[in-house]
Amino acid sequence: MSKSPGHASGLFVLYLCVVKSRQDIIVARATPPGAGAIAVLRVSGPGTLSLIDKLLKKPISQEAGHTAHFRALHDKKGVIDEALLTLFKAPGGYTGDDTVEISTHGSGYIVERLMQSICALGARPADPGEFTLRAFLNGKLDLSQAEAVADLIASDSEASHQAAMHQMRGGITNEISSLRTRLIDFAGLIELELDFSEEDVEFARRDDLIQLVQETLGRVHQLMQSFAQGNAVKEGIQVVLAGRPNAGKSTLFNLLLEEERAIVSEIAGTTRDSLEDSLVVDGIRFRLIDTAGIREATDTIEQLGIERTYRHLKGGAMALYVFDIASGTPEMLQRDLQDLAGNTRELLAIGNKRDMVADSDLQRWAEAAERGGAAAFLGMSGKDEHDRQRLRQFLYENTAFKAISGDQTLITNQRHFHSFLKAEQALQRVNEALETGISGELLAFDLREALAALGEITGEITTDDLLGSIFSKFCIGK
Ligand SMILES: Nc1nc2c(ncn2[C@@H]2O[C@H](COP(=O)(O)OP(=O)(O)O)[C@@H](O)[C@H]2O)c(=O)[nH]1
Ligand SMILES: [Mg+2]
Structure with missing residues (x-):
């Protein structure tokens, strides 16, 4: 049965929205509102450099990435401020798109006027978390790392800082990737067996397979158990x-x-x-x-x-x-x-x-x-x-929760816990199937489900709704 045309075109519109907004130049204040010594404005997206050039007498678009430049910023009325511009060229920098961070004097008036001038030149105000969303979409970090960025900003104790930092630097990413590698190898063996099923060949010894699944389940259990501690942290x-x-x-x-x-x-x-x-x-x-x-x-x-x-x-x-x-x-x-x-x-x-x-x-x-x-x-x-x-x-x-070392992976996120739970259930079905000698086809199905659940954590498998709910909780400018 084919999908209804309504469903297909709905998907298409959604796809267009994501693509269109990814091409926009976005701008937001990255420092908190109110007066301060300096304020930082972030501008990012394809075309950012030539947009910023329009505010300057001496362009920066030909300069190298990862460099800083002191410039006066002008609009139609005159000089807005003298500021430090930090330049990041795609695919470098945080978002992976061309980005300029403008450090101005920290006056609310300057920031507001500069925002307006930049928007008048074609940029739009960024949504909460949109810079990090772009970093994710550009493959600069995976979803668990993006979530860790929000946790890092919210961290208010040594333990919560340590857990967020570990996750941001790939703690969960590495766990998932080692679990996935094992399961993919396993799935490969099962599928090979399926291809040759008529010849009654067993490529993988059942005992080895059972051991592999049980080891994987053991690691999933450990990670799930760390959630009580992770949550407390x-x-x-x-x-x-x-x-x-x-x-x-x-x-x-x-x-x-x-x-x-x-x-x-x-x-x-x-x-x-x-x-x-x-x-x-x-x-x-x-x-x-x-x-x-x-x-x-x-x-x-x-x-x-x-x-x-x-x-x-x-x-x-x-x-x-x-x-x-x-x-x-x-x-x-x-x-x-x-x-x-x-x-x-x-x-x-x-x-x-x-x-x-x-x-x-x-x-x-x-x-x-x-x-x-x-x-x-x-x-x-x-x-x-x-x-x-x-x-x-x-x-x-x-307290039972104090023993954490910097290199220990803790599950601190309800969403991750839930995905691990789904992976665990699928793996348990695989384990039971292996023990009762059920056919390879069912095994392959459950294995794919376990892989999909793990993929949700790092965002290899994701939906716009999920991304929306994760990134809308970020602050604007991050
Ligand atoms: N002598 C003495 N009095 C205390 C001590 N702790 C509390 N109190 C007194 O006990 C009364 C009740 O204290 P409170 O903290 O309101 O008790 P609560 O009802 O359990 O919240 C108050 O008059 C306190 O000053 C203590 O260690 N020694
Ligand atoms: Mg009392």
Whole structure:
């Protein structure tokens, strides 16, 4: 059956749109809005150099690429600014098209006037991420690297920076390419076997094939498992402060953040809503959530706050259970922890108000916390500034997410995770088929599906919708 004509012409129009817009000269401010020492304007696309020449008395189009030139910029009204022009000639530079980056004095007026002059000469304002989209379309980077550029710009801790940098420099690209190479070799063997199927020849030994698929699956699993860590690295590790009212949760929240963020009071039930803020310890970002205390609520609003606490506990990576050791007993702590244990992933216990009890008591509290199911216990005082560092260290030491080295590939992106999942499912079907001795034709089909899923990650296989949704999240000028 042939495709309907409507479908075909729709595709054709889409194709034309992409091609047409790729020929445009695009311009955008690459530095943030507002006044600054300098502002950088990026102009890119075929014909950029002769367009820029029209703003200059002395042209730059004949100069070599990767060079910088100091020039006065003119429009019809006169001189706009004296600026530094950095020249990139296709196929060099970031986008792979002819590009000029103009560093002007950082006045909003200059930038606006220059933008208008450049647009009047035939350029158009760039869409968000359009420079990087062109880099992708010109084969300067693959899709996972393009996504890493956005992550790099958004990175705000050593760990998230490291993960984005590794991905931008081809971390995922290399993984995918080694997985694909294996699968393509494998597919080649299967297809050869198909060609000779009547002669009943086996080119590939089934055992070798099974081993190859299992090795590949193993690597896919490892990468998928790194997503929990990758996500924590990128988004921060959620730490939920929970405990009875007046245990000192808000005091610890403020102590960690070094500011009076939450209201601290001796009146039980003061914190009704959840507060969130983040802190970086040794390159790892923690997202702290201060919650309403867990107890029988005295009114509806407090009840809502308590329900929210339980939701956070289920969703968070770590729970810090804060307990007032000056007014409770170790048995109470143990029971509280046991009640919570099923409601959270990693449970840590804090014995707070240590300034009110004898030091010799702490061992009993630590043992009760352990019996209650806490992974670790810290006795401290929220009133003691010195305990800030101990608490920070306690968080850092007890997170499962800190072990990252620069050369380790982490999956930080939901989209990648999803594609790996599809690849994994297809490979599992291949594995089962090999073990039950199913025909080569079905194997070849599942193998192609696994290859396609991996190809989505690097953008070898892609759609305009997908590109649109990825690049629209970029900032303008990138
Ligand atoms: N002595 C002492 N008092 C504390 C300590 N931590 C908190 N408090 C006091 O305990 C009361 C309740 O603290 P708050 O942080 O509001 O508790 P929350 O209800 O768990 O958020 C306040 O009066 C705090 O000043 C501590 O380590 N030692
Ligand atoms: Mg509070």
